[in-house]
Amino acid sequence: MKVIIASEAGFCFGVKRAIKIINNEIEKGNTPLYVYGELIHNKVVVEDLEKRGVYSIDSIDEVEEGSTVIIRTHGISPKEEEILKKKNVKIVDTTCPLVKKAQLLVERIKKEGKIPIIIGKPEHPEVKGEIGYGGKEAIVISKGEDIPLDGFNKEIGIIAQTTFNPEKFKNIVKIIKKHSTKTIIYDTICYTTVMRQKDTIKLAKESDMMIILGGKHSSNTRTLYEIAKKYQPNTYHMERAENFNPEILEGVNILGISTGASTPDYEIDALVDLIKNHDNNVEIERREGYKWEI
Numbered sequence: 001m002k003v004i005i006a007s008e009a010g011f012c013f014g015v016k017r018a019i020k021i022i023n024n025e026i027e028k029g030n031t032p033l034y035v036y037g038e039l040i041h042n043k044v045v046v047e048d049l050e051k052r053g054v055y056s057i058d059s060i061d062e063v064e065e066g067s068t069v070i071i072r073t074h075g076i077s078p079k080e081e082e083i084l085k086k087k088n089v090k091i092v093d094t095t096c097p098l099v100k101k102a103q104l105l106v107e108r109i110k111k112e113g114k115i116p117i118i119i120g121k122p123e124h125p126e127v128k129g130e131i132g133y134g135g136k137e138a139i140v141i142s143k144g145e146d147i148p149l150d151g152f153n154k155e156i157g158i159i160a161q162t163t164f165n166p167e168k169f170k171n172i173v174k175i176i177k178k179h180s181t182k183t184i185i186y187d188t189i190c191y192t193t194v195m196r197q198k199d200t201i202k203l204a205k206e207s208d209m210m211i212i213l214g215g216k217h218s219s220n221t222r223t224l225y226e227i228a229k230k231y232q233p234n235t236y237h238m239e240r241a242e243n244f245n246p247e248i249l250e251g252v253n254i255l256g257i258s259t260g261a262s263t264p265d266y267e268i269d270a271l272v273d274l275i276k277n278h279d280n281n282v283e284i285e286r287r288e289g290y291k292w293e294i
């Protein structure tokens with residue numbers, strides 16, 4: 001059997017950067033650190049950070065005066081940032097630069113007097129933060145049916161949730177354009193997400209089975225699973241390497257592995273070790289990807 005690991009598997013640029021910033025804070029002895037929401041949608045990483053003094057809190061009300069709060073890669077709204085500042089907390093901002101760019105574009109669209117439209121999932125924390133930059137007129141659209149039938153009464157500006165499916169984004173934009181003559185589009189989909197998805201499709205077509213490793217609550221991991229399953233029905237989504245059951249390898253010649261953007265390399269290694277325990281002669285290929293600088 002051959003195991004092929006997708007080139008973009010493992011942490012994305014934004015998560016690597018966030019973990020590096022947090023590790024620096026831990027090394028400087030600045031713990032405890034509080035993260036507003038789960039740092040990333042990966043339980044393995046969250047549990048490991050907890051052991052080192054990094055705790056998740058569910059509500060901004062739980063933040064105590066004078067504590068140190070991490071803003072995660074998804075970012076937060078300006079209003080939430082204001083509340084934190086009023087509480088006199090030290091803010092460690094790990095908002096991914098690509099999310100920051102999307103937030104500032106929404107703000108610019110609003111300042112230009114246009115209607116900001118965010119194509120994304122309304123319940124996603126990144127989108128919630130972006131809505132905050134767009135003000136009362138901001139609209140979230142996740143499918144064609146969300147578009148107001150009577151169209152828009154002024155110019156609109158569109159951005160995308162960074163981890164949104166590019167195909168779905170294009171289709172929604174096409175429908176919106178039928179309802180608005182004045183539209184400006186900023187494709188803010190993250191390039192690592194695009195490459196990860198493309199690479200996963202390629203691998204799904206070549207393999208007899210795919211494993212997508214990553215958090216069950218991770219939007220980009222779930223999207224990756226949907227995409228892989230479309231091209232390779234024999235696809236499994238596993239939250240952790242320990243969920244792997246060797247029985248599924250029966251009759252498989254080529255196994256493809258891809259991961260969400262918040263899956264650490266050590267989880268990939270743990271999965272590979274479990275596969276090797278089952279089959280000593282397994283051939284492992286890790287495809288070379290682009291080396292993102294952080």
Ligand code: SF4
Pocket residue numbers: 012013014015073096097098099162163190191192193220261
């Ligand atoms: S998936 Fe892209 S936008 Fe999201 S944190 Fe990673 S690099 Fe940033």
